Amino acid sequence: MPGKQAVQTICPFCGVGCGMHLLVDDQNRVAAVSPQGDHPISRGKLCAKGWSTPFAIEPGDRIRQPLIRTDDGFRPASWDEALEVIRYGLLDILSQLGPTAVGVISSARASNEDNYAAQKFARAVLGTNNIDHCARICHSPTVAGLKQTLGSGAMTNSAADIDSAEVLVVWGADATENHAILGGHIIEAKLRGATLIVVDPRRTRLAKLADLHLQVKPGTNILLVNALLHEIFRHGWQNQDFLDSRCEGADALRKSVRDTSPTQLADAIGVPAEQIEAMARTYGQANSAMILYGMGITQFVSGTFNVMALSNLALSCGQIGRPGTGINPLRGQNNVQGACDMGCLPNVYPGYQDVADPAVRQHVSDYWQCPLPDHTGLTSMGMTQAALRGEFKGLILFGEDPVVTDPDQNEVLASLKALDLLVVAELTMTETARHAHVVLPAASFAEKNGTFTNCERRVQRIHQAIPPVGEALGDWQWLGAIARQLGSSSLDWTNSQAVFDEMAGMTPSYSGMSYEKLARQHGLQWPCDDAAPEGTPTLHQTEFPIGRARLIPVHHVDIDEPADADYPLQLTTNRLHFHYGCGSMSRKSPLLERETPDGILFISPEDARNLRLKNHSAIGIRSRRGYLETRAIITDDLPPGLVSMPYHFSEAPSNQLTNRAMDPVSKMPELKVCAVRITPLPEGQAPRTIQSIRASAAPPSARENS
Ligand SMILES: Nc1nc2c(c(=O)[nH]1)N[C@H]1C(S)=C(S)[C@@H](COP(=O)(O)OP(=O)(O)OC[C@H]3O[C@@H](n4cnc5c(=O)[nH]c(N)nc54)[C@H](O)[C@@H]3O)O[C@H]1N2
Ligand SMILES: Nc1nc2c(c(=O)[nH]1)N[C@H]1C(S)=C(S)[C@@H](COP(=O)(O)OP(=O)(O)OC[C@H]3O[C@@H](n4cnc5c(=O)[nH]c(N)nc54)[C@H](O)[C@@H]3O)O[C@H]1N2
Numbered sequence: 209m210p211g212k213q214a215v216q217t218i219c220p221f222c223g224v225g226c227g228m229h230l231l232v233d234d235q236n237r238v239a240a241v242s243p244q245g246d247h248p249i250s251r252g253k254l255c256a257k258g259w260s261t262p263f264a265i266e267p268g269d270r271i272r273q274p275l276i277r278t279d280d281g282f283r284p285a286s287w288d289e290a291l292e293v294i295r296y297g298l299l300d301i302l303s304q305l306g307p308t309a310v311g312v313i314s315s316a317r318a319s320n321e322d323n324y325a326a327q328k329f330a331r332a333v334l335g336t337n338n339i340d341h342c343a344r345i346c347h348s349p350t351v352a353g354l355k356q357t358l359g360s361g362a363m364t365n366s367a368a369d370i371d372s373a374e375v376l377v378v379w380g381a382d383a384t385e386n387h388a389i390l391g392g393h394i395i396e397a398k399l400r401g402a403t404l405i406v407v408d409p410r411r412t413r414l415a416k417l418a419d420l421h422l423q424v425k426p427g428t429n430i431l432l433v434n435a436l437l438h439e440i441f442r443h444g445w446q447n448q449d450f451l452d453s454r455c456e457g458a459d460a461l462r463k464s465v466r467d468t469s470p471t472q473l474a475d476a477i478g479v480p481a482e483q484i485e486a487m488a489r490t491y492g493q494a495n496s497a498m499i500l501y502g503m504g505i506t507q508f509v510s511g512t513f514n515v516m517a518l519s520n521l522a523l524s525c526g527q528i529g530r531p532g533t534g535i536n537p538l539r540g541q542n543n544v545q546g547a548c549d550m551g552c553l554p555n556v557y558p559g560y561q562d563v564a565d566p567a568v569r570q571h572v573s574d575y576w577q578c579p580l581p582d583h584t585g586l587t588s589m590g591m592t593q594a595a596l597r598g599e600f601k602g603l604i605l606f607g608e609d610p611v612v613t614d615p616d617q618n619e620v621l622a623s624l625k626a627l628d629l630l631v632v633a634e635l636t637m638t639e640t641a642r643h644a645h646v647v648l649p650a651a652s653f654a655e656k657n658g659t660f661t662n663c664e665r666r667v668q669r670i671h672q673a674i675p676p677v678g679e680a681l682g683d684w685q686w687l688g689a690i691a692r693q694l695g696s697s698s699l700d701w702t703n704s705q706a707v708f709d710e711m712a713g714m715t716p717s718y719s720g721m722s723y724e725k726l727a728r729q730h731g732l733q734w735p736c737d738d739a740a741p742e743g744t745p746t747l748h749q750t751e752f753p754i755g756r757a758r759l760i761p762v763h764h765v766d767i768d769e770p771a772d773a774d775y776p777l778q779l780t781t782n783r784l785h786f787h788y789g790c791g792s793m794s795r796k797s798p799l800l801e802r803e804t805p806d807g808i809l810f811i812s813p814e815d816a817r818n819l820r821l822k823n824h825s826a827i828g829i830r831s832r833r834g835y836l837e838t839r840a841i842i843t844d845d846l847p848p849g850l851v852s853m854p855y856h857f858s859e860a861p862s863n864q865l866t867n868r869a870m871d872p873v874s875k876m877p878e879l880k881v882c883a884v885r886i887t888p889l890p891e892g893q894a895p896r897t898i899q900s901i902r903a904s905a906a907p908p909s910a911r912e913n914s
């Protein structure tokens with residue numbers, strides 16, 4: 209394209225990690241994108257969000273310089289002044305309450321370099337393991353569950369395996385909406401003759417194409433796995449050689465599913481026994497079968513057990529360690545795999561090295577040349593809850609919008625208000641940034657160098673295409689500036705390559721990687737080390753990191769808040785293809801924005817009839833925690849009794865309603881099901897935004913202040 213420069217990079221939205229070029233015009237703006245034709249996953253394609261990248265980062269409403277809170281809003285400030293406010297605030301809290309009262313929430317949207325810097329900042333500069341990020345409410349049960357059963361909590365296989373699998377099981381994932389390019393690969397696999405099985409309470413697009421759709425009741429995943437295992441063992445479809453040579457615990461597992469026959473459990477699961485038997489037959493007898501799973505497994509109080517159940521199923525049939533098989537968590541954010549790998553978790557250093565292990569701690573302490581805290585830190589919601597108890601006072605948060613994306617919005621707001629210091633580094637003024645004491649301007653992915661790690665463990669380079677907007681800095685850079693204010697030079701790198709090299713020097717699974725090697729091909733899949741210098745597309749081929757895989761029997765756990773007389777409908781939350789996360793990037797695109805109205809609730813024709821709703825009727829929705837108003841869309845994709853809302857809309861945020869009851873192992877809140885009551889709004893009355901509902905409910909004095 210004449211007058212335009214094409215810079216090779218990776219899509220900044222989801223974990224598929226599609227390859228794109230940013231086309232930069234002569235005024236140094238990203239004018240357009242084009243797909244990378246030779247990219248191994250995206251193969252010359254992008255989804256609607258990828259194509260809309262220029263809108264997501266455009267300079268119009270970007271934060272251009274630091275902002276400091278005043279009585280009636282924010283005032284622009286210099287970096288020096290903002291850093292001084294942060295230094296003063298942090299030192300004040302540290303001197304009064306010590307390092308357990310401060311912490312960092314980092315960003316799965318930012319680079320590996322940014323995330324490495326964030327956890328090093330928390331540990332080496334602040335002296336705390338209070339470091340976490342959105343994986344907590346996404347795939348933390350995967351990290352916890354697969355670590356126990358396989359020794360590694362990542363996708364075992366690669367996206368390319370979708371092309372060769374004989375059977376594809378899509379379990380609690382809406383891949384055509386949320387991993388669109390992979391969703392396309394799944395459709396292609398179906399067209400070439402693969403068998404497609406979908407397990408989902410909603411009739412997703414893939415469910416409509418599937419050979420078998422098990423429309424389960426929400427929260428019954430373990431029952432279904434155990435019924436499948438019962439059937440598989442009964443018919444001898446298990447892979448006994450694999451169980452004998454590579455696993456432990458097979459006998460106990462087999463005993464635990466003795467009384468879980470499809471006929472016994474069909475009613476509880478909500479599908480006919482014949483469907484369960486058919487699924488067991490297809491999966492149990494497949495030569496190669498690949499499980500792809502998502503939030504329909506993890507976002508439950510039973511999240512970790514759900515993941516372990518899937519692991520039991522794949523291991524029992526020996527569907528792991530070969531091409532076209534595996535247990536594959538579809539990691540969500542563009543760099544959530546990387547943010548976990550970098551150790552932005554309260555219990556592990558980079559490469560999942562345990563902070564509680566004294567030998568590991570000594571090693572990291574020697575590498576960083578500083579003392580390190582010895583106890584596990586708080587999770588993200590652990591920090592906000594400690595804030596409500598007055599035990600946690602200072603939070604540095606970047607690239608997340610918990611006011612919109614964490615469960616139980618009213619409690620999130622109360623906890624942010626309880627902080628003495630909230631620093632938010634963002635691209636735009638998000639709902640969370642509005643509550644900050646200091647807002648810092650962050651550079652977008654187009655304005656910095658670095659790496660993202662996609663869902664199949666592929667570490668890929670992003671290249672700076674344009675200068676940062678205004679005075680924005682990359683996240684590792686402003687973190688380094690705060691560290692220097694606090695007298696530490698431990699984040700003083702000269703460029704992103706230096707950050708990467710330091711990280712690779714302490715992260716075994718990245719130890720064979722360098723920017724030079726990553727540039728030679730389309731990235732490298734970890735582990736990449738002396739034993740596997742070209743990376744590892746398929747994990748666990750000959751052994752597991754823990755030697756033999758562990759089969760651990762798991763039993764059904766009830767959902768925390770079933771429907772009852774007061775709140776008679778179950779609400780689940782999902783995503784829309786055209787919007788992303790809190791919406792702060794995707795909703796800047798007029799093309800994406802025109803595809804959906806502002807906030808919606810999907811409801812079955814039967815429930816709509818009972819409530820006398822028409823399509824697009826205005827409704828109020830109440831749960832035990834909150835209330836909001838929106839419009840109903842009637843669809844037979846949902847069964848009676850279940851309604852569904854996306855969570856992308858800050859004016860109708862489904863997280864007003866959601867339940868923060870947590871999985872005791874991973875601390876994952878139950879975002880996938882809570883109980884609600886719906887009332888039609890009077891004829892002619894439009895739904896109010898949550899902001900106006902809040903303003904009208906506030907006492908007059910509070911109204912004047914807001
Ligand atoms: N367009 C778009 N794409 C995205 C995102 C986005 O916001 N927008 N976000 C990204 C992120 S962060 C993530 S984590 C991924 C998430 O991608 P997905 O995992 O696909 O996310 P969800 O749509 O939240 O939930 C998946 C499915 O779980 C089903 N489900 C609910 N309860 C149950 C149950 O009990 N059992 C089973 N088997 N299924 C159940 C829901 O009906 C839904 O279809 O998407 C990523 N991609
Ligand atoms: N009800 C309900 N709630 C959910 C879910 C659900 O299924 N249901 N899913 C949960 C899941 S899986 C997830 S992952 C979370 C996601 O929750 P969040 O992580 O809060 O959501 P995002 O929209 O990805 O927010 C990322 C922010 O990062 C900013 N950003 C992008 N790039 C950069 C960068 O390089 N630097 C900085 N500093 N900022 C940047 C963007 O402007 C955006 O505002 O939501 C969770 N919430």
Ligand code: SF4
Nearest residue numbers: 219221222226255258
């Ligand atoms: S599938 Fe994901 S990575 Fe690919 S273009 Fe769409 S949002 Fe970007």
Ligand SMILES: [Mo]
Nearest residue numbers: 345346540541
């Ligand atoms: Mo996620």
